[in-house]
Amino acid sequence: MEHQELDGLLAGLAQRDERVVELQSALTACKALGPDNGGRGELAKVRLITGWLEACGVRDLQRLDAPDERVPDGLRPNLVARLPGADSRTLWLFGHTDVVPPGDPAAWTSDPWQVRREGDWLYGRGVEDNQQAIVSMLLLAEELRRQEVTPALSLGLVFMADEESGSDYGLAHMLERSPELFRPEDLYIVPDAGSPRGDLIEVAEKSQLWLKVRTIGVQCHASTPHKGRNAFVAGADMVLACRQGLYAAFPQEDALFKPPCSTFVPSKHDANVPSVNILPGSDVFYLDCRLLPDVPQEAVLAEARRLAAAVAARHGVEITVDVEHAQPASAAPANSPVVRALERAVEQVYGVRARPVGIGGATVAALLRRKGLPAAVWACIQNTCHQPDERASISAARKDAQVFAHILMQRDAHA
Numbered sequence: 488m489e490h491q492e493l494d495g496l497l498a499g500l501a502q503r504d505e506r507v508v509e510l511q512s513a514l515t516a517c518k519a520l521g522p523d524n525g526g527r528g529e530l531a532k533v534r535l536i537t538g539w540l541e542a543c544g545v546r547d548l549q550r551l552d553a554p555d556e557r558v559p560d561g562l563r564p565n566l567v568a569r570l571p572g573a574d575s576r577t578l579w580l581f582g583h584t585d586v587v588p589p590g591d592p593a594a595w596t597s598d599p600w601q602v603r604r605e606g607d608w609l610y611g612r613g614v615e616d617n618q619q620a621i622v623s624m625l626l627l628a629e630e631l632r633r634q635e636v637t638p639a640l641s642l643g644l645v646f647m648a649d650e651e652s653g654s655d656y657g658l659a660h661m662l663e664r665s666p667e668l669f670r671p672e673d674l675y676i677v678p679d680a681g682s683p684r685g686d687l688i689e690v691a692e693k694s695q696l697w698l699k700v701r702t703i704g705v706q707c708h709a710s711t712p713h714k715g716r717n718a719f720v721a722g723a724d725m726v727l728a729c730r731q732g733l734y735a736a737f738p739q740e741d742a743l744f745k746p747p748c749s750t751f752v753p754s755k756h757d758a759n760v761p762s763v764n765i766l767p768g769s770d771v772f773y774l775d776c777r778l779l780p781d782v783p784q785e786a787v788l789a790e791a792r793r794l795a796a797a798v799a800a801r802h803g804v805e806i807t808v809d810v811e812h813a814q815p816a817s818a819a820p821a822n823s824p825v826v827r828a829l830e831r832a833v834e835q836v837y838g839v840r841a842r843p844v845g846i847g848g849a850t851v852a853a854l855l856r857r858k859g860l861p862a863a864v865w866a867c868i869q870n871t872c873h874q875p876d877e878r879a880s881i882s883a884a885r886k887d888a889q890v891f892a893h894i895l896m897q898r899d900a901h902a
């Protein structure tokens with residue numbers, strides 16, 4: 488019986504290309520920019536999504552809005568839709584409604600806010616990031632209701648705000664306000680990263696440690712360098728000392744990640760003196776460290792300070808190292824049920840063997856994992872997000888929905 492119902496769902500979803508185009512076009516036209524990007528927020532988009540869900544008969548809708556005076560409506564909307572299954576255990580899917588600005592309009596072939604279709608491709612701001620997820624979530628809900636199927640697992644759809652600017656008004660707010668919504672035995676998929684063949688499942692993220700390195704020397708006229716202490720030169724020496732010393736001190740490798748090691752990257756550099764003829768007495772640069780889960784942040788900070796003391800002594804300056812920002816690593820066990828269910832479903836729909844990977848970047852899945860909720864990040868996407876001519880495949884949207892249908896309909900597989 489469940490097999491027949493799954494086959495019916497898969498067949499129905501296979502016919503939904505035109506619906507993908509309709510949904511993508513309407514969503515893109517909403518221009519859902521957050522206030523950090525000079526926009527009016529996500530409410531218009533969430534009203535559209537609500538309307539579609541109501542129209543197909545989804546009744547359990549809940550809003551978990553975050554107040555935000557910077558937008559005209561005074562709130563950032565977060566919507567939770569639930570479709571009950573035979574089991575109260577829930578497959579949760581997450582899509583973020585906000586998008587990033589298009590950047591230079593001249594870099595686009597056509598209007599970024601108006602979807603352009605070319606064969607299987609749709610072009611427009613947001614079509615990949617993250618509307619492909621939103622569309623596959625909506626297709627699945629519509630097909631379940633149209634065929635009046637009660638799935639094996641319950642389905643939870645989360646449409647969240649503010650992902651592009653840190654999620655404080657989005658998923659972080661929801662987890663804070665309604666932690667009881669999400670249970671450890673549920674399955675969590677965030678379709679917001681992946682590969683063009685659908686063969687990567689992101690299960691872990693390195694920790695982030697951003698260090699601010701300040702060098703204090705003695706400023707003087709550049710024509711009399713013997714009267715000063717050049718902080719720029721000492722800072723540059725510290726850049727090289729960090730590059731050599733930190734990689735040497737933390738050489739651990741983990742094949743799950745690419746690159747497999749911790750990384751230590753000198754990145755931003757503050758402006759120093761306004762004039763060429765001034766020998767700088769102060770220098771500030773930053774180090775972006777991405778650490779494997781078993782490399783303690785305190786150990787890296789201590790090693791950076793040890794290197795700083797040696798460089799400072801060589802140059803007769805003072806060097807301080809402070810933490811600018813820190814975020815712990817997060818991982819879902821690579822053998823957790825959601826990962827195994829995804830592997831099976833991806834093989835059925837896309838005909839590829841997906842493998843778990845770790846990344847150095849950060850996704851909202853980390854927020855879930857840190858609450859003990861095993862979240863996997865997966866989608867079949869081109870990785871054109873934030874670029875001009877961002878694009879998404881029509882068939883991938885419905886196939887992703889088929890992957891989720893497989894997982895939703897196969898209760899026994901998760902035991």
Ligand SMILES: [Zn+2]
Nearest residue numbers: 583616617679
């Ligand atoms: Zn995204």
